[in-house]
Amino acid sequence: MSVEPEEPVVQEARDDAPESGTENARKPHYEEERGGAGIPDNFQRLWTPHRMAYIKGENKPSGGGSGDGCPFCEIPKMSDEEGLVVARGHSVFAVLNLYPYNSGHLMVVPFRHVADYTELDEAEYGELATFTQRSLTALRKASGAQGFNVGMNLGLVAGAGIAAHLHQHVVPRWGGDTNFMPVVGHTKVLPQLLRDTRQLLADAWPGA
Numbered sequence: 758m759s760v761e762p763e764e765p766v767v768q769e770a771r772d773d774a775p776e777s778g779t780e781n782a783r784k785p786h787y788e789e790e791r792g793g794a795g796i797p798d799n800f801q802r803l804w805t806p807h808r809m810a811y812i813k814g815e816n817k818p819s820g821g822g823s824g825d826g827c828p829f830c831e832i833p834k835m836s837d838e839e840g841l842v843v844a845r846g847h848s849v850f851a852v853l854n855l856y857p858y859n860s861g862h863l864m865v866v867p868f869r870h871v872a873d874y875t876e877l878d879e880a881e882y883g884e885l886a887t888f889t890q891r892s893l894t895a896l897r898k899a900s901g902a903q904g905f906n907v908g909m910n911l912g913l914v915a916g917a918g919i920a921a922h923l924h925q926h927v928v929p930r931w932g933g934d935t936n937f938m939p940v941v942g943h944t945k946v947l948p949q950l951l952r953d954t955r956q957l958l959a960d961a962w963p964g965a
């Protein structure tokens with residue numbers, strides 16, 4: 758995963774960009790306009806400023822219990838739109854990551870507050886696997902994802918952001934997605950973009 762810049766970064770102008778000095782040259786170039794950085798996905802754009810909120814510790818639980826503000830225990834109580842839930846099963850649910858590494862970054866999470874994979878019962882790990890498969894199918898259908906990083910970080914030392922409640926990451930990848938500079942500004946547009954992405958994936962979910 759790339760390291761996010763501390764300050765917003767404006768993508769450099771392309772060769773065919775307007776001459777500097779014109780009004781357009783001063784505008785940031787958005788994801789869908791970028792050239793030479795791989796095949797665009799069908800999501801509107803990628804961004805990074807939201808990850809600063811994560812780095813600053815917003816929405817971190819105060820302790821390891823489910824009553825300590827664990828976001829994965831709170832999300833299922835919300836509406837799908839509010840919680841960015843893509844699909845709900847009997848034992849697990851799929852939700853968009855609020856601090857995505859890539860556009861369309863999903864997580865498959867058991868409803869039960871458990872930290873370790875060995876603690877999952879048969880129904881839970883069975884449905885976790887099924888929902889992981891469906892996540893791949895939905896992401897391919899909705900966004901033409903060309904590859905994926907799938908897996909979980911167990912324990913703080915392994916990099917788990919919310920170590921007390923396990924979650925399987927499903928991160929879609931596209932050719933060239935690691936070498937563009939995420940673009941900026943318009944951070945207040947972010948919630949709407951995530952809502953749009955949630956709807957796209959909910960519609961593409963197998964059996965939806």
Ligand SMILES: [Zn+2]
Nearest residue numbers: 827830870922
């Ligand atoms: Zn929890």
